[in-house]
Amino acid sequence: MDAAARDECGVAPIPPDSAGPPLLALAGGVFTMGSSEQRYPADGEDPPRPVNVAAFRIAAHAVCNDDFAAFVAATGYLTTAERDGWSFVFGGLLPDDFPPTRAVAAAPWWRQVPQASWRRPAGGTSDIDGRGDHPVVHVSWLDARSYCRWAGGRLPSEAEWEYAARGGLDRARFPWGEELTPAGEHRMNVFQGRFPEHDTGEDGYVGTAPVDAFPANGYGVHNATGNVWEWCADRFGPTRPGGRSMRGGSYLCHESYCWRYRCAARSSNSPDGSAGNIGFRMASDVPSALVDSSGASASGG
Known part of the structure; x- marks a missing residue:
């Protein structure tokens, strides 16, 4: 491997679009970021405010196990978990x-x-x-950054992530609208039943689901909410110094304790932290000529 091509993570980049999920080109523009309905003041969702996002590209879905295995x-x-020799696993997914x-x-x-990692999501x-x-899990922010650099991209900013997750809907709670289950239809993978004792799996899944398991939003983005938390590039902010932002919630989110499976919701973890419900999706810069003025994808990848 050419040492001159290595970044500070020790991983050599490869040309964009040669690895990982397809990237959607989005025009960007001004949108309303945040929400006034947050339940956790330290999360910093409030107030809703106009944010201008430049044109960018973002993956149609999270990085999956096959993508990460190629890396x-x-x-x-x-990964951090492999070097440390352990990671956090939800007890409900472990054998009795x-x-x-x-x-x-x-x-x-x-x-x-012990030994829990992306290869062995429940250890043992x-x-x-x-x-x-399925989305790769047990990856730290450091791991996600290294993958993105290898694949010729980067982690999305929180503003880019939220813009993409909303799919063109102004201030909507979810990527498809306001209702959690419109006409009784599940649109994402979250926890049903009594948390944490029993997930009934009414949405079809207990634990992770395939990265494209549910219909895409208006921009072609799958599973922006639910399934796994997704790392973003940003530092979280003064309430959690040193933390890196995560977006989207996960298969463990439940209204009774973690109402964060919404477009505006935020959380964080330490950059070397990992768990069985944390993954990521990739983004990259894009020339404005590659997108139209509607904000919809004008180029695959």
């Missing part, structure tokens, strides 16, 4: 006879599981066989 095969990259492990005091459903002998199209 690892090409570079030999070891799983050995006792350390739990998070404030959220005891999270278990610190778990694997990703048959789940190549």
Whole structure:
């Protein structure tokens, strides 16, 4: 590998569009970012404000296991979880006879599981066989940044992420509108039932779903909310110094404790943090000539 081509992460980039999910070209423009209906003041959703976003490109869906496996095969990259020897796993996805492990005091459903990583999402002998199209998880912000640089892109800013997630709908709660389940139809993968004891899987999934499991929004973006939290490039802000922003919520979001499966919702984690519900999608810069004035995709990739 040419040392001159390496970035500070030690990963050599490759030409854009040669790896990973297809990128949608979006025109950008002014949109209303944020929400006044936040339940968690420290999250900083409020106030809604006009934000101008330049033209950019963003992946139609999150990076999946097959995408990440190609990156690892090409570079030999070891994720933060693999180097540390553990990651956080939702206890409800572990076998009943799983050995006792350390739990998070404030959220005891999270278990610190030895050897849990993107390859072994529940530690032990778990694997990703048959789940190549599911989002890669147990990846830190550092891991996500390294993948994006290798693939010729970058992580989206929070403004870009929210603009894309809204799909052209002004101030809508979800990527498709205001109702969680319009006409009784599930539009994303979140927790149903009584959290954290039992996920009924009414939306068709317990744990992660394929990255394109639900219909795309108006811009062609799949699963912007639910499924897995998605890293963004930004620092979270003064309420959580050092944290990096995450967007979209995950398969563990439930109205009773984590009403963050909305376009405006925010959360954060440390840049070296990982868990079984955190993934990412890639973005990149784009010349304005590649998009039309509507904000819809004018170019695949």
